[in-house]
Amino acid sequence: MSQAESPFAQQQLPSWRRAVLKVGSSLLAAEGEGLSPRHALGLAQFVSASLAEGREVVIVSSGAVAAGRAVIHRKATAGAAMAERQALAALGQAQMIGLWQRFFDRPVAQVLLTHDDLRNRRRYLNARATLNELLALGALPVINENDTVSVDELKLGDNDNLAAVIAALVDADALFIATDIDGFYTSNPRVNADATPVQDVEALTPEFFAMAGEAGSSAGTGGMRTKLEAAAKAAAAGIETFLFNGTRADAVRQLAQGRFSGTRFRPGQNRVAARKHWLRHVPLEAGGIIVDAGAARAMGEKGASLLPGGVVAAEGDFRRGDMIEVRLRDEHGERAIARGVSQYSAVDVRRIARRHSRDIESILGYNYGENVIHRDDLVMLP
Structure with missing residues (x-):
């Protein structure tokens, strides 16, 4: 549709500092099963404009399997074996990264993730540290599911859900999902002329999922269910999702101008509140970290991270990435004051306790x- 024909009115985008942009293979695949810059160029221009304004962007991109088929001139076949898909992904990854690199004058970094990487708390922390460091270095991370080593029972399933997990992983303010439809409708507009556009979703209730139907169903909105799942995951982390048509040049240009046409999915609470709620309710591992009064004041009054210099001792046998209790030890005894995710194991904490971060x-x-517990992973108790 042209902009004049779009039933979705323009909205003002809220301000954002860091975002994840998910680009599906339907926007990148050429007719010969290779990759085409046709729609990617406009999206890259949006990213470049955002970077020029001091914002940060992480791209979650599909397309490696389609690119791999073009390398060996093999047509897509129904029910292709997992090994074939893995081999095609390995052949096509370089082409996919090359497509994105051609649009930017900064380095593009390839990051491949599996379900195991994000389910395991220590590997989750490692992935987050790597992505944050890439952004700090000025690189543009391009993420895809690692189809080369994924197996059926471990696959994340789709890059919509992967993008939502990544948005929470990097503490993004917004998740942009570029698709080939103008937004979310009450039913599939391609088969139902009475389908009504939905511009703003305050809360994703079961009724919305019923409108979307099952994945691939003709009654649904055309592959929309996984996008709703992604929006729900992002909302739970306090992140807004913006679903738009990445094949419409005018809709993509609007993004760089701070405007948006499509469906906006709002979170029930802000990012900080969602994060703190999660931290308060994740089960604790046995043991904990004992801190002095100075560290307790810095965390409680200044919102500081816990540094090794303020650590008195570590109890138990917790591991890096575990949720643990932080206890203050002073002349009044010992009491729990906070909980958080430890960046170091109990063994390591004992070795660096009372030492400077540089050591x-x-x-x-x-x-x-430099932190034993980063302030983003720390919540004070009442």
């Missing part, structure tokens, strides 16, 4: 950052 690597031989 961590010389003591351990490695480091996961």
Whole structure:
């Protein structure tokens, strides 16, 4: 549709600092099963404009399997074996990254993830640290599911849901999903002329999922269910989702101008509140970290991270990535004051306790950052 024909009115985009842009293979695949810059160019221009304004963007991109088929001139076949898909993905990854690199004058970094990487808390933290470092270095991360090693029971299933997980992983403000339809409708507009556009969704109730139908069903909105699942995951993390038509040049241009045409999915609570709620309710591992009064004041009054210099001791046998209790030990005894995700194991915390952050690597031989618990992973108790 042209902009004049679109039933979705323009909205003003809220301000954002960091975003995830998900681009599906339908926007990248050429008729010969290879990759085409036709729609990717406009999206890349939106990314470039955002970067020029000091914002940060992470791209979640499909297309490796389609690119791999073009390399060996093999047509898509129904029910292709997992091994074939994995081989095609391996052949096509370089082409997909090359497509994105051609649009930018900064380095593009390829990041491949599996379900296991995001289910395992320590690997989750490692992935987050890597992505944050890439952004700090000025690189543009391009993420895809690692189809080369994924197996059926471990696959994330689709890049819509992967993008939502990544948005929470990197603490994004917004998730942009580029698709080949103008937004969310009450039913599939391609088969139902009475389908009504839905511009703004305050809360994703079961009724919306019923409108979407099952994945691939003709009654649904055309592959819309996984996009609703992604929006629900993002909302739970306090992140807004914007669903738009990436094949419409005018809709893509609007994004760089701070405007939006499509469907906006709002979170029930802000990002900080969602994060703190999660931190308060994740089960604790046995043991914990004992801190002094100075560290307790810095965390409670200044919102500071917990540094090794304020650590008195570590109890138990927790591991990096575990949710643990933080306890203050003073002349009044010992009491729980906070909980958070430890960047170091109990063994490591004991070795670096009372030491300066700059000494961590010389003591351990490695480091996961200067904080024992980062303030984003820390919540004070009442």
